[in-house]
Amino acid sequence: MNQDNYPSRLLETAISEFAGLPGIGKKTALRLVLHLLKQDISDVKKFSSSILQLKQEIRHCSVCHNISDTGICNICSDQKRNHKILCVVENIKDVMSIENTRQYSGVYHVLGGIISPMDGTGPGDLNIKTLEDKVAGGGIEEVVLALSTTMEGDTTNFYIYRKLNKFPVTISTIARGISIGDELEYADEVTLGRSITNRTLFESSFNNGKGY
Amino acid sequence: MNQDNYPSRLLETAISEFAGLPGIGKKTALRLVLHLLKQDISDVKKFSSSILQLKQEIRHCSVCHNISDTGICNICSDQKRNHKILCVVENIKDVMSIENTRQYSGVYHVLGGIISPMDGTGPGDLNIKTLEDKVAGGGIEEVVLALSTTMEGDTTNFYIYRKLNKFPVTISTIARGISIGDELEYADEVTLGRSITNRTLFESSFNNGKGY
Numbered sequence: 001m002n003q004d005n006y007p008s009r010l011l012e013t014a015i016s017e018f019a020g021l022p023g024i025g026k027k028t029a030l031r032l033v034l035h036l037l038k039q040d041i042s043d044v045k046k047f048s049s050s051i052l053q054l055k056q057e058i059r060h061c062s063v064c065h066n067i068s069d070t071g072i073c074n075i076c077s078d079q080k081r082n083h084k085i086l087c088v089v090e091n092i093k094d095v096m097s098i099e100n101t102r103q104y105s106g107v108y109h110v111l112g113g114i115i116s117p118m119d120g121t122g123p124g125d126l127n128i129k130t131l132e133d134k135v136a137g138g139g140i141e142e143v144v145l146a147l148s149t150t151m152e153g154d155t156t157n158f159y160i161y162r163k164l165n166k167f168p169v170t171i172s173t174i175a176r177g178i179s180i181g182d183e184l185e186y187a188d189e190v191t192l193g194r195s196i197t198n199r200t201l202f203e204s205s206f207n208n209g210k211g212y
Numbered sequence: 213m214n215q216d217n218y219p220s221r222l223l224e225t226a227i228s229e230f231a232g233l234p235g236i237g238k239k240t241a242l243r244l245v246l247h248l249l250k251q252d253i254s255d256v257k258k259f260s261s262s263i264l265q266l267k268q269e270i271r272h273c274s275v276c277h278n279i280s281d282t283g284i285c286n287i288c289s290d291q292k293r294n295h296k297i298l299c300v301v302e303n304i305k306d307v308m309s310i311e312n313t314r315q316y317s318g319v320y321h322v323l324g325g326i327i328s329p330m331d332g333t334g335p336g337d338l339n340i341k342t343l344e345d346k347v348a349g350g351g352i353e354e355v356v357l358a359l360s361t362t363m364e365g366d367t368t369n370f371y372i373y374r375k376l377n378k379f380p381v382t383i384s385t386i387a388r389g390i391s392i393g394d395e396l397e398y399a400d401e402v403t404l405g406r407s408i409t410n411r412t413l414f415e416s417s418f419n420n421g422k423g424y
Contacts, residue, residue: 005308005311005312006308007273007278007279007280007281007285007286007287007304007307007308008266008270008279008280008281009281010262010265010266010269010270010281011266011270011279013262013265013266014262014263014265014266017258017259017262017263018263020259021244021247021248022243022244022247023240023243024244028235030305031234031235031305032233032234032236033263033266034303034304034305035233035234036233036263036267037266037267037270037279039267041267041268044263044264044267045264046229047229047230047232047263048260048261048263048264049260050222050225050226050229051226051229051230051245051248051256051259051260052256052257052260053222053225053226054220054222054223054225054226054245054249055248055249055251055253055256056253057222058220058222058223058249061219066219067219067220067223067249068219068220069219069220069221069222073219074219075219091246092219092223092246093242093243093246095219096217096218096219099217100217185239
């Protein structure tokens, strides 16, 4: 579609903002914008303010770094959960995916990303120091590394392993039941649940010569 | 994905607003919202205000009802165009599609929808009265009905035809036939039948391919 003939600059601006979202092209953006244009002004205000409010007021749990409305998130403040097991994940989507399996009753540590030289994300950009401090502080028996089975995920796993293996803590990874190259968020719940139940010692996952 | 375990009410609100857009599910909405969360606050403000500003400041051309920044749109105010031919379309997307063909030099009349009892859209909700007034006012030689080839489109075509056929004006519809590049054997019977009934002189298919 020729973008030169939008009949309105305001429309063009809105379309280009929507087309900046991942997976949204110009045509889809036009469809979404026209849909919103048909709504009542109050609905458009609600839509518009929902994302701005989220951005302005969003807080992160001071314990696990997950997105939260309160200082400490529901999972970290839940005394029924096992606070001796810590599951290390990349982001909030992975927390939600694992919670949906109902196979895990420990707590989480959200890294906020994975080590990816291509994207310019180094260990310093992630919540790894706080993870180290948490483990150094004692009281944690097991750290479950639940990152995507990609090269970046494995790199991050190994980096964290090297930081933590001096502490008296068991370091495990989720079972490689998940196909190599798959993103965690797209795994089905049964596979993902099984992979947490069958987590293996991190050492065994690279010592046995098979690699990943 | 279970929607009950979003870790934040603000996040849930933003996700449900995005998931209200056509073709956007909960998972895509989460992805879009998390993408926006990663952007700078100034970018999120720009995104948020672009759609609100569009809704608040949008104007419609007083002549053709198309979206416009000015009182009369660029097409209607273009004196090089043929103001004696009026192309009736459903919405702005159709204006853009036809403009992109560069085969039409007349002007438009945007209905703002089509008659659809299922969606509760009646003739009164559309810009049909102003079309009638425009044709009654004289100076228009041809009205080209360019609506979708659906039942709703045909109903609207017929309704408009009945309103306009008392005036001395030629009423035409865009040709229904086999799409360029389509195999004959895959065309549906109604389309194929119509394309035979409405066959055109072979010469005209290449002599005046410019159409109108």
